[in-house]
Amino acid sequence: MQPIVSIANLSKVYASGLAALSDVNLEIRRGEIFALLGPNGAGKTTLISIVCGIVTPSGGRILVDGHDIARDYRAARKAIGLVPQELTTDAFETVWATTSFSRGLFGLKPDPAHIERVLRDLSLWDKRDSRIMTLSGGMKRRVLIAKALAHEPRILFLDEPTAGVDVALRQDMWRLVRGLRDQGVTIILTTHYIDEAEEMADRVGVIRKGRIILVEEKAELMRKLGRKQLTLQLQSPLVQVPPALSGHRLELAAGGGELVYTYDTRGEPTGITALLTDLAAAGIAFSDLRTSQSSLEEIFVDLVREDA
Known part of the structure; x- marks a missing residue:
C-alpha cells in the first residue's frame, strides 16, 4: 500500500x-x-x-x-x-x-x-x-x-x-x-x-x-529496547548478593528483602531458569515474585540521551 x-x-x-x-x-x-x-x-x-x-x-x-x-x-x-x-x-x-x-x-x-x-x-x-x-x-x-x-x-x-x-x-x-x-x-x-x-x-x-x-x-x-525486571521477595533478607549469583544482573532492594533481576524484553528464558536454579542451589528461598516492564517514556529518554 x-x-x-x-x-x-x-x-x-x-x-x-x-x-x-x-x-x-x-x-x-x-x-x-x-x-x-x-x-x-x-x-x-x-x-x-x-x-x-x-x-x-x-x-x-x-x-x-x-x-x-x-x-x-x-x-x-x-x-x-x-x-x-x-x-x-x-x-x-x-x-x-x-x-x-x-x-x-x-x-x-x-x-x-x-x-x-x-x-x-x-x-x-x-x-x-x-x-x-x-x-x-x-x-x-x-x-x-x-x-x-x-x-x-x-x-x-x-x-x-x-x-x-x-x-x-x-x-x-x-x-x-x-x-x-x-x-x-x-x-x-x-x-x-x-x-x-x-x-x-x-x-x-x-x-x-x-x-x-x-x-x-x-x-x-x-520489545527491542525495553527492559523487564523480575523482583523476588525473599523469605530471609540478604546483606549482599552471594558470590554464587554474581553471573546474574541482580540488585538488592527493600533493605535486602528483595532481589531484582533485570533483563531485556527480547526474553531471557534460559537466564531466568538458570537464576532460579542457582537460587535453589544457594539455599535462597522467596515467597513471592512480580515482573515489570519499562514504559515508552523510559525508552524515549534513553534514546534521546544515547543519541546526544
Missing part, C-alpha cells in the same frame, strides 16, 4: 542560519496513528507546518495522498486537517459558525448534518450557539478539532492536542482519535505526554535536532 504521506530529503534552514530540519525522510501509512516524539525544539512543529503548507521548506519533496504539496497544493491541503497548539479561533464567533466557515474555506458545500455529527462527537452540540470567548479552555480545544474535521480530511495532524487539558478530556479525545482511525482517517500526533503515544500509537518516530533518529512499530520498539 502506498504511504498517504511521503517525505523525502526534507530540510528547513531559517534566515538566521538555524537548521530546523535536516534531511528528513519519513513515510506515514494510510489509516495508522503515528506518534512523533521529540524534546522541545526538535523540529516537530516545523515538520507538521511544512506538510500543512504553513512553512516553506528549504529543500526536499512531500507527497500528501499522492499530491505534491508545492505543485498541487490545493488538493494536498484539502486532504489535511490540522489541530494546532495555539487557540486561534475568533472569540466573537459561535461554535457552529466557525466550524461551518472552516468547511467553506475548502470550497465545499454546506453540510449541516456533517457539522452536527462532528459537534456531537466532540460533546459540543449543546454549545453550538455559544461564542468562543465564553468557552472553557478544554471546550476551545474541542472547537479546534471540530474545525479541523469540518471538511472531512483523510489526514489529521494533532500538534500537542491535549496540552493543558484535564484527564477526562484527554480520555474523550483518545476515544475520538481511535474512532477516526477506525473510519479510515490517518492520524499524526505530536505530544509531550508519552503515555498518550503509548496508549494510542501504532508506530512511533523520534526526532532530535531536526533529524529522525528512529521510526518503529510501537510494540516492536518496546
Whole structure:
C-alpha cells in the first residue's frame, strides 16, 4: 500500500542560519496513528507546518495522498486537517459558525448534518450557539478539532492536542482519535505526554535536532529496547548478593528483602531458569515474585540521551 504521506530529503534552514530540519525522510501509512516524539525544539512543529503548507521548506519533496504539496497544493491541503497548539479561533464567533466557515474555506458545500455529527462527537452540540470567548479552555480545544474535521480530511495532524487539558478530556479525545482511525482517517500526533503515544500509537518516530533518529512499530520498539525486571521477595533478607549469583544482573532492594533481576524484553528464558536454579542451589528461598516492564517514556529518554 502506498504511504498517504511521503517525505523525502526534507530540510528547513531559517534566515538566521538555524537548521530546523535536516534531511528528513519519513513515510506515514494510510489509516495508522503515528506518534512523533521529540524534546522541545526538535523540529516537530516545523515538520507538521511544512506538510500543512504553513512553512516553506528549504529543500526536499512531500507527497500528501499522492499530491505534491508545492505543485498541487490545493488538493494536498484539502486532504489535511490540522489541530494546532495555539487557540486561534475568533472569540466573537459561535461554535457552529466557525466550524461551518472552516468547511467553506475548502470550497465545499454546506453540510449541516456533517457539522452536527462532528459537534456531537466532540460533546459540543449543546454549545453550538455559544461564542468562543465564553468557552472553557478544554471546550476551545474541542472547537479546534471540530474545525479541523469540518471538511472531512483523510489526514489529521494533532500538534500537542491535549496540552493543558484535564484527564477526562484527554480520555474523550483518545476515544475520538481511535474512532477516526477506525473510519479510515490517518492520524499524526505530536505530544509531550508519552503515555498518550503509548496508549494510542501504532508506530512511533523520534526526532532530535531536526533529524529522525528512529521510526518503529510501537510494540516492536518496546520489545527491542525495553527492559523487564523480575523482583523476588525473599523469605530471609540478604546483606549482599552471594558470590554464587554474581553471573546474574541482580540488585538488592527493600533493605535486602528483595532481589531484582533485570533483563531485556527480547526474553531471557534460559537466564531466568538458570537464576532460579542457582537460587535453589544457594539455599535462597522467596515467597513471592512480580515482573515489570519499562514504559515508552523510559525508552524515549534513553534514546534521546544515547543519541546526544
